[in-house]
Amino acid sequence: MTTGVAWHRRLPARVLFFLSLALLPLGIIGVVQNAELFKASERQSELSLLALTERAASGERQLIERTFGAVEAVGAVIDTLLDEPEACRAFLQKFQNENSRYAFVGFLPKNGITECSTVNEVIDFSGLPNFADYMDNPRPNVEVNLAAPGSGESVLIVNQPRFDEGGALKGYVSISIPLSTVGRAEDFLGEADPITLVTFNAEGQLLSAENGREDAKQKIPANISLKALARGQARTFTATSSAGNERVYGVIPIVPDVIYALSSWRVDGPVARGIDVPGFGLLLPLLMWLASLLVAWFVIDRVVMSRVGKLAKAIERFARDRTVPRLDQRQLASTELGMLETAFAGMTEDLLQDEAEQEERIREKSILLKEVHHRVKNNLQIISSIMNMQIRKAHVPETKRALSQVQDRIMGLSGVHRTLYQATNLTQINAATLIEQIVEQSRVIGGPADTQVQITKTLDPVIIYPDQAVPLSMLVAEALTNAMKYIGTASPDQDPKLDISLKLADTNEAHLSIKNTCGAASGPTDDVPSTGLGQQLIRAFSTQLNGDLDIVSDPSHYEINIVFKVDEFKEAPLDY
Numbered sequence: 001m002t003t004g005v006a007w008h009r010r011l012p013a014r015v016l017f018f019l020s021l022a023l024l025p026l027g028i029i030g031v032v033q034n035a036e037l038f039k040a041s042e043r044q045s046e047l048s049l050l051a052l053t054e055r056a057a058s059g060e061r062q063l064i065e066r067t068f069g070a071v072e073a074v075g076a077v078i079d080t081l082l083d084e085p086e087a088c089r090a091f092l093q094k095f096q097n098e099n100s101r102y103a104f105v106g107f108l109p110k111n112g113i114t115e116c117s118t119v120n121e122v123i124d125f126s127g128l129p130n131f132a133d134y135m136d137n138p139r140p141n142v143e144v145n146l147a148a149p150g151s152g153e154s155v156l157i158v159n160q161p162r163f164d165e166g167g168a169l170k171g172y173v174s175i176s177i178p179l180s181t182v183g184r185a186e187d188f189l190g191e192a193d194p195i196t197l198v199t200f201n202a203e204g205q206l207l208s209a210e211n212g213r214e215d216a217k218q219k220i221p222a223n224i225s226l227k228a229l230a231r232g233q234a235r236t237f238t239a240t241s242s243a244g245n246e247r248v249y250g251v252i253p254i255v256p257d258v259i260y261a262l263s264s265w266r267v268d269g270p271v272a273r274g275i276d277v278p279g280f281g282l283l284l285p286l287l288m289w290l291a292s293l294l295v296a297w298f299v300i301d302r303v304v305m306s307r308v309g310k311l312a313k314a315i316e317r318f319a320r321d322r323t324v325p326r327l328d329q330r331q332l333a334s335t336e337l338g339m340l341e342t343a344f345a346g347m348t349e350d351l352l353q354d355e356a357e358q359e360e361r362i363r364e365k366s367i368l369l370k371e372v373h374h375r376v377k378n379n380l381q382i383i384s385s386i387m388n389m390q391i392r393k394a395h396v397p398e399t400k401r402a403l404s405q406v407q408d409r410i411m412g413l414s415g416v417h418r419t420l421y422q423a424t425n426l427t428q429i430n431a432a433t434l435i436e437q438i439v440e441q442s443r444v445i446g447g448p449a450d451t452q453v454q455i456t457k458t459l460d461p462v463i464i465y466p467d468q469a470v471p472l473s474m475l476v477a478e479a480l481t482n483a484m485k486y487i488g489t490a491s492p493d494q495d496p497k498l499d500i501s502l503k504l505a506d507t508n509e510a511h512l513s514i515k516n517t518c519g520a521a522s523g524p525t526d527d528v529p530s531t532g533l534g535q536q537l538i539r540a541f542s543t544q545l546n547g548d549l550d551i552v553s554d555p556s557h558y559e560i561n562i563v564f565k566v567d568e569f570k571e572a573p574l575d576y
Contacts, residue, residue, distance in 0.1 A: 012300050019296050023289055030285030046236045046250075049265065053234075053250040056197050057261035060182060060208065061254045064142065064158065067175055068255070070099065071160040075173040078107055078116060079162065082170070088116035103155050104148065104176035107162075110135055110169060130203075134159065138169045142201050142259045144179065144208075154179040156207055182208040196264040200226040202257055218243040219264045230260050238267065311341055322355075324348050380414035405534075408481045409474060411441050429469040431510070432459035432502060435476050439500060442480040453487060458501045462510050465567055468545060475541035476514070479560050482534045483516035486558060510566050515559040 054061075074095060081088035092105045096118045106117025112126025125131060130143065138161035146154045155176035162170045182199075198216045199207040204227025209216030220226065221239040234252040241247050241264070250263040314325035325345055387407045394400045418437070439455060464472065480498075487496040501513040535551070538560065542549040547564030 012297055012305060015300055016293050016297060019293065020289070023292055027285045027289050030288065034284060049236050049248065049250045049263070050234050050252060053197070053252050053261060053263035056263060057199070057252065057254060060199055060261065063177065063182065064254055064259060067102075067158045067177060068140070068160065070095075070102075071158055071173045071175050074105060074175070075160060075162050078173065079170075082107065082109075082116065085115040089118070089120070092116065092118045101177060101181060102175050103153060103178050104174070106174055107171055108159070108174050109171040134161075134172065135169065138163075138172075140255070140258055142207060142255070143203075143205055145176075148176055156182050179208060198262050198264075199254065199259055200230065200262065201259050202230045203227060204230060207259065219247065220262065221249060226260075226262070229262065230257075307341070311344065315344070318348055322352060324352065374417075377414050377417040380410050380417065384410050384414065405481055408442065408477050411438075411477070413470070413473065427465065428463050429466060431462040431464050431469070431472060434469060434473055435459055435500065435502060438473060438476050438480060442477070442484055453484070453496045453498055455498045456500070458499075458503075460502055460504045462502060462504050462566060464510075468564075468567060471541040471544035472512075475538055475545070475562070476512075478534055478537045478541065479514045482532075482538075483514060483558065486518055487516045504566070508566050508568065510564055512562045512564075513559065515557060517557050518555060 074092070077091060078088050081091060088107070096102055096105050104118055106114050106119075106123075108114055108125050112124055112128075112131055114123045114125055117123065134141065140161065141159050143157050143159070144154070145157055148155045148157070156179055157174055157176050159172045159174050161172055164170055196216065196219045197210045198220065199209075201207055204225055206213060206216065206220075206226065219241050221229075222242045222244075224239055229251050234250070236248065236250045238246065238248050246267050248265045248267055250265070252261050253259075254261050311325075314323075317323040318325065325341075325348065384407050387403050387410070391400050391403045391407070394403060436457060436459060439457060483498055487498065496519070497517045499513070499515040501511070501515075503511040505511060538551075539549060542562050542564075545562070545564040547562045550561040552559040552561070
């Protein structure tokens with residue numbers, strides 16, 4: 001029953017569409033909630049990563065903060081010893097002995113010539129790359145020198161500017177820490193997710209690296225400079241490392257605007273996984289929506305469409321061959337579909353009973369009508385037989401001729417009833433069959449004595465109503481009577497001929513033509529057809545047919561042509 005129906009017009013598609021609309025607000029709410037949960041989870045993961053970075057850099061933070069504290073303390077003392085280089089040097093050496101972690105302690109004046117330091121010589125720092133910038137823009141700073149003057153080793157240098165009472169720069173107190181003691185983060189994560197931690201200053205200079213500077217260069221961001229990271233607050237981000245691997249990074253300030261720590265993590269590690277992508281959380285509403293539609297489709301298909309399909313097939317079978325559907329009593333529950341199936345079953349039984357009664361009535365009516373036509377035919381034949389007896393007893397030629405003409409007309413009517421009696425459909429008559437019977441009858445009854453008439457018949461099967469069959473048969477019978485009357489006898493030149501034609505045009509018009517030759521001595525005169533009874537009857541029957549009559553007569557032949565409209569056959573309403 002659904003053949004040819006567009007998919008979007010079918011019941012499951014419409015139900016799923018409206019269900020989708022109903023679930024849409026819930027889906028939107030679910031997506032929003034999951035997005036918020038993801039953001040919260042992502043923020044929590046960021047905080048956790050930053051906390052771990054803070055924890056990993058806690059050792060360096062303490063070291064740098066203590067070093068800045070030491071620089072401040074040393075600066076407060078040596079402010080009074082700058083004019084006494086020997087005393088100043090002795091104080092710094094004593095301080096270094098008490099704090100063995102420091103590789104160098106000294107005061108760097110504005111001219112770069114250091115006399116007060118832990119080394120027993122004057123050192124010139126004026127040639128350092130950043131010396132002029134430090135003097136022009138005094139600020140606390142931390143830097144690395146891989147070959148520091150005085151010690152010759154790689155050190156982390158903490159510089160603190162000193163000012164006089166007028167605010168003028170006097171120089172820097174500088175403390176150096178061996179890099180070998182810097183950059184050892186606590187291994188608190190174990191082997192599950194090892195951390196890579198580096199520190200850098202505000203200028204983007206790499207200061208320390210947990211696993212060595214070369215390893216750190218491979219794991220820091222490839223397209224983001226360290227100087228660009230030395231801005232803003234603590235944050236996390238995802239970027240591609242110099243080695244080409246995607247990693248998650250955390251940046252925290254150890255000393256704001258001075259030194260920063262950068263942690264690097266694997267994206268698939270337990271710490272960084274929470275800030276990667278939303279993943280399943282955002283897909284869950286979509287999966288729930290699809291699951292709801294799937295369940296709805298399954299229920300509609302199994303509970304509704306399967307039973308509707310069975311009912312449709314049962315209707316098709318009943319319409320095709322009147323097969324009564326067999327109902328599954330287990331499914332005839334008090335549901336709408338069960339009620340529909342029960343109603344259909346009851347309807348089929350009522351229809352079959354009504355059809356059986358109607359067919360019985362039709363059969364009885366057909367038998368009755370055939371019996372009526374049969375009796376009428378027999379009665380007309382009896383009348384014809386009686387008239388035939390009268391014809392044989394008549395002695396006047398005019399009387400015989402008149403009785404013969406009446407007999408022919410009676411036999412024409414008898415042919416109509418015989419055709420109806422023999423027909424399967426009592427409301428339709430094949431005009432070709434009817435005309436052929438009348439022709440054969442006229443050949444036997446009305447032909448000239450001792451004359452062989454050549455009859456040619458070209459008859460199309462034209463179906464007409466009995467109301468048209470009666471005047472048509474009477475017209476043909478009358479025309480054939482006249483034809484046999486005036487056809488004449490055989491001559492040396494030709495035999496008598498009779499041509500009968502019935503054609504059905506595309507316009508649903510029937511063309512009837514009856515043409516006969518005329519004998520040399522017996523042909524009608526020009527005024528006989530117009531004044532005789534036969535021609536009057538022919539015109540009367542033509543009028544009953546609503547036809548156009550045309551009569552052509554000359555000494556050699558006589559022709560009747562009539563064109564009439566064949567009534568369109570319509571199923572007549574049954575009268576029960």
